[in-house]
Amino acid sequence: MISPSSSWLIWPIIVPLLGAVLCFLAGKPPRRTGLLFAVLTGGASLVLGWQVLARGIESHALGAWRPPLGISLRADGAAALMVTMTAVTGLAVSIYSGGYFQSRLTGDDRDRRRLAQEQYFWPLWLLLWGALNGLFLSGDVFNIYICLELVALSSVGLTALSGKPPSLVAAMRYLLVSLLGSLSFLLGVGFFYKTCSTLELAAIIGALAPTPPMIMALALVSAGLLLKTALFPFHFWLPPAHANALSPVSAILSGLVIKGTWYLFYRFWQEEILLAAVGALPAILGGGAIIWGAFQAFSQQRLKMLVAYSTVAQIGYLFVAFPLLADPAGMGGPALFYFAISHSFAKGAMFLAAGTFLLQMGHDRIDDLAGVRQILPVSSFAFALGGLSLMGLPPSGGFIAKYLYVTTAITQGRWWLALLVVLGSGLTAAYVFRAVAAILSPRLLEERPQLAVAASMQWSALALALMAMLLGIVATLPLALLGVK
Amino acid sequence: MVWQNWLLVAILLSSMVPGLIIFSLAESNRGWRTALNILGATVKMILVLVMIVGIYQGRRFAVHLRLLPDIELVLRADPLSALFVALSSLLWLLTTIYAIAYLEDSPNRSHFFGYFSLCVTVTIGIALAGNLLTFLFFFEMLTLTTYPLVIHRGTPEAMAAGRVYLLYTLSGGLLLFFGVAWLHALAGQIDFSRQGVLLPLLAEHRLSLILIFAVLIAGVGVKGALVPLHGWLPRAMVAPAPVSALLHAVAVVKAGAFGIMRIVLDVYGLPLSRELGLLMPLLLLAAITIIHGSLLALGQDNLKRRLAYSTVSQVSYIALGISIGSPLAIMGGMVHLVHQGIMKITLFFCAGNIAETLEIHDISGMNGVGRRMPLTMGAFTLAAMGMIGLPPMAGFVSKWYLGLGAIDQGMEWLIAVLVLSTLLNAAYFLPIIHRAWFKEPAAPWPGTPGPTGFRECHWMLVAPPILTALLSLLVGLLANSGLSPLAWVRFIVATRYGP
Numbered sequence: 001m002i003s004p005s006s007s008w009l010i011w012p013i014i015v016p017l018l019g020a021v022l023c024f025l026a027g028k029p030p031r032r033t034g035l036l037f038a039v040l041t042g043g044a045s046l047v048l049g050w051q052v053l054a055r056g057i058e059s060h061a062l063g064a065w066r067p068p069l070g071i072s073l074r075a076d077g078a079a080a081l082m083v084t085m086t087a088v089t090g091l092a093v094s095i096y097s098g099g100y101f102q103s104r105l106t107g108d109d110r111d112r113r114r115l116a117q118e119q120y121f122w123p124l125w126l127l128l129w130g131a132l133n134g135l136f137l138s139g140d141v142f143n144i145y146i147c148l149e150l151v152a153l154s155s156v157g158l159t160a161l162s163g164k165p166p167s168l169v170a171a172m173r174y175l176l177v178s179l180l181g182s183l184s185f186l187l188g189v190g191f192f193y194k195t196c197s198t199l200e201l202a203a204i205i206g207a208l209a210p211t212p213p214m215i216m217a218l219a220l221v222s223a224g225l226l227l228k229t230a231l232f233p234f235h236f237w238l239p240p241a242h243a244n245a246l247s248p249v250s251a252i253l254s255g256l257v258i259k260g261t262w263y264l265f266y267r268f269w270q271e272e273i274l275l276a277a278v279g280a281l282p283a284i285l286g287g288g289a290i291i292w293g294a295f296q297a298f299s300q301q302r303l304k305m306l307v308a309y310s311t312v313a314q315i316g317y318l319f320v321a322f323p324l325l326a327d328p329a330g331m332g333g334p335a336l337f338y339f340a341i342s343h344s345f346a347k348g349a350m351f352l353a354a355g356t357f358l359l360q361m362g363h364d365r366i367d368d369l370a371g372v373r374q375i376l377p378v379s380s381f382a383f384a385l386g387g388l389s390l391m392g393l394p395p396s397g398g399f400i401a402k403y404l405y406v407t408t409a410i411t412q413g414r415w416w417l418a419l420l421v422v423l424g425s426g427l428t429a430a431y432v433f434r435a436v437a438a439i440l441s442p443r444l445l446e447e448r449p450q451l452a453v454a455a456s457m458q459w460s461a462l463a464l465a466l467m468a469m470l471l472g473i474v475a476t477l478p479l480a481l482l483g484v485k
Numbered sequence: 486m487v488w489q490n491w492l493l494v495a496i497l498l499s500s501m502v503p504g505l506i507i508f509s510l511a512e513s514n515r516g517w518r519t520a521l522n523i524l525g526a527t528v529k530m531i532l533v534l535v536m537i538v539g540i541y542q543g544r545r546f547a548v549h550l551r552l553l554p555d556i557e558l559v560l561r562a563d564p565l566s567a568l569f570v571a572l573s574s575l576l577w578l579l580t581t582i583y584a585i586a587y588l589e590d591s592p593n594r595s596h597f598f599g600y601f602s603l604c605v606t607v608t609i610g611i612a613l614a615g616n617l618l619t620f621l622f623f624f625e626m627l628t629l630t631t632y633p634l635v636i637h638r639g640t641p642e643a644m645a646a647g648r649v650y651l652l653y654t655l656s657g658g659l660l661l662f663f664g665v666a667w668l669h670a671l672a673g674q675i676d677f678s679r680q681g682v683l684l685p686l687l688a689e690h691r692l693s694l695i696l697i698f699a700v701l702i703a704g705v706g707v708k709g710a711l712v713p714l715h716g717w718l719p720r721a722m723v724a725p726a727p728v729s730a731l732l733h734a735v736a737v738v739k740a741g742a743f744g745i746m747r748i749v750l751d752v753y754g755l756p757l758s759r760e761l762g763l764l765m766p767l768l769l770l771a772a773i774t775i776i777h778g779s780l781l782a783l784g785q786d787n788l789k790r791r792l793a794y795s796t797v798s799q800v801s802y803i804a805l806g807i808s809i810g811s812p813l814a815i816m817g818g819m820v821h822l823v824h825q826g827i828m829k830i831t832l833f834f835c836a837g838n839i840a841e842t843l844e845i846h847d848i849s850g851m852n853g854v855g856r857r858m859p860l861t862m863g864a865f866t867l868a869a870m871g872m873i874g875l876p877p878m879a880g881f882v883s884k885w886y887l888g889l890g891a892i893d894q895g896m897e898w899l900i901a902v903l904v905l906s907t908l909l910n911a912a913y914f915l916p917i918i919h920r921a922w923f924k925e926p927a928a929p930w931p932g933t934p935g936p937t938g939f940r941e942c943h944w945m946l947v948a949p950p951i952l953t954a955l956l957s958l959l960v961g962l963l964a965n966s967g968l969s970p971l972a973w974v975r976f977i978v979a980t981r982y983g984p
Contacts, residue, residue: 377508393629393658394622400553403618403666410670422663429655437647442593442639475552 008051009060009073009137011044012083016130024123029115031098034122038094041129045087052080053481059139072139072200077484078337082136082263084481085341089255089348090129092464096352097121097248099454103359117161117246124161125252128154135260140199141189144264148185152178152228155257158249159241167244174241181228181261188220201267208273221268228261231282231319232289235312239296242308247355250304254311255348259340262318266336275326282319287420289316294427298434303354303364306435307347310390313428314343317405320417324408334479335404341478342397342471346389349465353383356453356461357439366434370441375451378458380439385465387432389472392425397471490548492536493560493613496570497606499529500577504602510595518598519585525602526578529609533574537567541976547615556674558622559615563678564977565750565819568970569612569743572823576735576830577605579949583834584727586945587841597637601731604630608736611743616676617752620744621658621665624705627740628654634728635721646720653707653717654737661704661744668697668752677751680981684757691761694753698763701748709741710797711804712774719785719793726837729789733796734830742803742822749807750815750982759810768808772902774801779909786847788836791913792829798906799825799872806887809899814890815982816974817883823970824871824879827957831868834950835861842942848917853926858941862921864954869914871957874907879961882971 019037023030052058052075062071075083101118105111131150138144156178160171192204195213208214230238242253269275269282293313300306317339324332356379357372358364373380389396402421409418471478503525510518536546539562546562562570584601588594607630610623628651636647668675671690672683686694707714718738722729732738749758749767758764778798785791802825806818838861839845839854855862871878884903891899941947964971 388629391655393625395626399622399625402662404553406663406666407670410667418663418666422659425662426656426659429651433648433651437636437644440633440636441644442596442633442637444592444639473550473552473558476554479554 007060008044008048009058009075010062012041012048012087012133013073013130013137015044016041016126016133020123020126020130023126026119029101029118030122031101031118034126035094035098037126038091038129041126041133042087042091042094045083045090045133048075049080049084049087049481052077052484053477056484071143073137074139074202075137077482078263078266078333079136080484081337081341081478081481082259083133085259085344086129086132086136086256088467089251089344089464092348092352092460092467093248093251093255094125096251096355096457096460097125099456099460100246100248100355100359103452103454103457113163117163120157120161121246121248124154124157125248128158128252128257132256132260136263139201141192141201141204142199144201145182145186145189148228148261148264149182151257151260152182155253158252159245161249162244162246164244166240170237170240170244173237177227177234177237181224184220184224184227186224188217188222188224191217191220205268205271208271210273210277218268218274222265225261225265225268226285229258229265229315229318230312231285231315232292232312233285235289235293235315238312239305239308242311242351243302243304247304247351247358250308250355251348251351254308254351255344258311258315259344262315262340269322270325270333272326275323279323279326282322283417286316286318286320286322289313290320290420290424291316291427294424294431298427298431301365301367303357303366303369303435304351306366306431307350307354310350310428310431311347313424314347314390317401317421317424318343320420321405321409323414323417324405324412327408327412329408329411331404331408334482335401335408337482338397338404338471338475338478339401342389342401342468345464345468345471346386346396346398349382349386349461349468350390352457352461352464353379353386356457357383359457360449360452366438369435369438370443371445373440373442374445375449376453376458379453379461382458382461382465383439384436385462385469387436389465389468391429391432395469395472397468397475399472400475489539489544489546492532492539493546493548493562496529496532496536496613497560497609499532500525500602500609501606504599504606507595507602508599512592512595514595518595522581522585522598522602523578526574526581529574530578533567533570536562537571540564540567552618556618556669557616558619559676560610560613560619561615561676561678562613564973564980565746566612566614568819568823568973568977569739570609572739572826573605573608573612573735576731576826576953579953580727580731580735580830582945583730583837583949584725586943587725587727587837589943593637596633597725600630600633601727604634604731604736608740611740614747615678616674617665617668617747618674620747621661624661624708624740624744625658627708627737628658631728631732631737634731635724637725637728638723640723643723646723649720650717653714657704657707657714659704660700660707664697664700664704667693667700671697675752677747680751680754681756683753687757687760694757695761695763698748698753698758698761701752702745702767705741705744705748707741708737709745709804710738710774710778710800711741711770712777712797715774715778715797718797719790722787722789722793726789726833726840729793730830730833730837733793733833734826738796738800739822739826742800745804746807746819746822755810755982764808764810767804771801771804771808772899774798775805775902775906776909779906779913782913783909786849788839788846788848788851788917789833791848791917792832792836795832795872795910795913796825796829798910799829802883802887805899806883806890809887809890809894809896811890811893812978812982813886813893816971816978817886817888817890819977820886820971820974821883824883824957824960827953827960828868828871828879831864831950831953831957832872834946834953835865835868838942838946838950841946848920850927851917851920852924853921855921856926860941860947860951864950865921866918867954868950868957869918871961873910873914877958877961879957882961882964886971
């Protein structure tokens with residue numbers, strides 16, 4: 001039986017999965033159904049976030065089967081924050097997608113393919129959303145593995161949707177990498193089960209010890225997750241996949257999907273025993289990502305490639321601060337999570353805005369974008385605001401995250417980390433302004449082309465960017481949610 | 486009382502809201518845009534007056550917003566912020582009037598005035614910031630709101646200048662960020678209103694404190710155009726004249742100078758700065774900047790570039806006064822914040838008028854301009870005299886107090902610096918004045934005078950410089966009256982930084 005007090009936990013998972021099934025069964029492109037279920041899922045997630053904030057940790061055993069046998073769900077502050085983040089980005093992406101697929105219809109032969117794209121988009125996206133929520137809320141590793149696979153498969157499907165050769169190649173590579181990562185994860189889970197005789201994540205983490213099977217298990221799990229999160233030097237598959245996908249899909253992949261695997265990595269690696277022993281490892285890789293990704297982003301010619309490489313760099317920030325988790329004042333975790341949610345909103349907004357430019361201009365060559373501001377003022381503004389958060393300039397969530405990073409690092413005496421973060425913001429500014437200078441350029445267009453972009457696309461991009469800015473002013477609320485332990 | 490706290494927010498909103506609305510207005514919607522601009526600027530002036538009267542009566546205005554568990558955003562109006570706020574709001578009103586006429590019929594006006602209003606909002610935010618984090622918050626936003634103004638013309642030179650501007654200011658911002666975070670890690674939140682909080686750290690963290698000071702000053706020094714961090718300023722001259730005027734007199738350069746004041750006087754405090762031996766290096770840096778800027782100005786033929794280098798030199802009087810450290814010198818430096826603003830904005834208005842009406846950009850082409858545009862050149866002459874420091878103009882009052890303060894502190898050699906700087910100022914301003922009034926024009930002026938027989942240019946272009954020129958005469962002439970900037974500065978120093 002479902003106990004009434006905590007049954008809410010299942011809705012953020014059940015609702016989108018149900019929506020995915022209904023959308024899949026619908027005959028024509030299920031835009032209305034998709035949007036309806038997106039709103040319901042978003043609402044259910046936000047309610048969960050509010051419940052956790054008001055009442056503390058929620059947990060629930062599905063069908064009243066207790067662990068180690070049953071499926072257990074658990075929402076602490078961190079999980080609730082991730083679910084809430086997914087809801088915000090997901091809602092903006094869904095509204096954007098409604099306008100996106102509508103705007104692409106031109107009334108000629110190519111529309112059949114575009115209708116088919118939309119027909120598959122909605123079920124895949126809702127499946128992905130449900131699986132991500134499952135990933136955040138699951139309490140045992142086998143469940144997590146299943147959600148991980150669902151996330152991977154639906155993301156690959158979404159990547160392939162565009163149907164153009166580059167995106168098919170990218171999707172294929174993404175599929176192989178993902179499968180390899182999942183396999184590695186599953187092997188690790190097997191080792192864990194053999195050693196601990198349980199699949200409950202909390203129990204496994206509690207039993208972590210420097211014994212050979214444990215080290216092996218952890219190495220496998222971590223390698224799988226790093227591969228899927230595309231941490232440098234495992235990032236090779238990410239830029240083509242994120243850049244060539246349909247624009248709403250790019251936002252989903254960069255804003256949400258990588259956060260799922262990162263979150264799992266965090267849950268294993270937040271333990272002091274690990275941080276003390278090998279905490280420097282993710283930090284070093286993260287540092288490499290920050291620098292390498294920024295240089296790659298700067299040298300791109302296409303806007304979506306630039307934004308995709310920026311994701312490579314920003315993933316670095318998600319890992320570089322792992323040593324800070326051992327902070328006695330406990331500000332390391334908030335710093336990381338704050339960065340994660342800010343990046344989700346900011347990067348989502350940038351990809352959504354880039355999508356409007358691509359649709360309007362028919363290309364996304366940075367040097368030829370000058371003047372786009374006059375046709376698409378709202379999404380140009382959204383792109384610039386997203387970039388602001390990425391650079392860590394106030395007022396934005398990125399600024400708060402960077403501030404937390406640097407103050408915590410200095411307090412702990414990790415000067416290299418503080419300097420790296422500051423240097424990284426400088427590099428970020430360089431590539432962001434390469435794009436922003438073109439987009440905000442005051443050069444006038446000679447003729448004013450017809451508007452090819454629905455208003456809802458521009459405004460949903462701006463709304464997401466404004467959320468990233470809002471994070472820079474009301475930081476206490478997300479931090480309070482995160483503090484629920 | 487509640488209304489007092491909301492007053493500060495209202496002062497910020499009075500330019501932010503019109504700015505945001507202007508963004509959404511159509512390009513052709515000139516009437517609404519102008520109305521909103523003037524309305525916002527006027528409302529802001531009234532609110533600022535209310536605030537100043539309140540401060541004088543001893544009221545305290547402050548707004549707090551908790552940002553992180555251990556730090557807040559604070560807006561607080563103390564007498565020093567009132568000085569900067571008053572300057573910004575007055576000059577914003579005049580610059581807005583000027584810009585409306587200046588940009589007539591040019592493209593992208595909604596965009597321009599939108600950012601223009603945001604820029605002033607942010608400058609007021611800098612003035613009202615109650616702690617270092619809030620200061621940093623607005624200081625970084627200033628970079629972002631001024632960048633679109635610098636590249637407003639969209640030409641390749643403008644875009645290149647924009648890149649240089651960003652390179653300098655964002656790097657400065659990163660330094661400032663690092664310094665602020667470092668100081669936070671060391672000492673927690675540092676309010677400008679409580680002095681001496683860093684003193685207990687002296688024994689244990691002497692070296693850190695010195696390094697942080699250097700990082701902070703370098704961070705704000707970029708915008709304040711301290712040599713060798715001044716390279717962006719002359720290049721940013723490609724921006725339209727109202728933007729240059731705003732950048733030089735109110736917003737960017739002043740924000741840097743204001744930051745130096747806050748860091749030395751309110752974060753470290755004079756006793757600690759002296760104890761750490763930080764004032765002398767800053768003093769030398771300021772003195773070098775003063776001389777170096779003037780020397781560079783001498784070599785420029787382009788009028789706006791000469792004015793730009795003159796700004797480099799003049800703004801450092803502020804840092805000079807602060808780093809001398811005696812009450813009289815601080816008064817001289819502080820009052821120069823206002824005096825330099827009024828004078829420099831006059832000069833830029835005039836340069837804009839000359840460039841716009843006669844298409845003269847170089848000093849060598851200015852022969853006889855005074856006969857064609859007597860009002861503009863009259864204002865220019867007045868302001869230039871003030872810059873040189875002729876009594877009874879505003880610039881004289883600043884220099885007089887700086888000199889007195891230096892003698893108080895036993896630094897007689899600084900008089901030599903001031904005299905040398907005055908000579909250099911004269912050397913680069915007097916030739917311009919001479920050319921404009923006493924030389925014959927090389928060719929007849931382009932364009933015929935208007936139907937009324939004689940017309941320089943639009944009255945909205947002529948009135949602001951005349952007003953500011955007269956103002957720069959009045960604040961010097963009436964320096965000893967109760968309503969002058971000097972009187973207010975005396976009030977500040979007496980209440981907070983007295984001996």
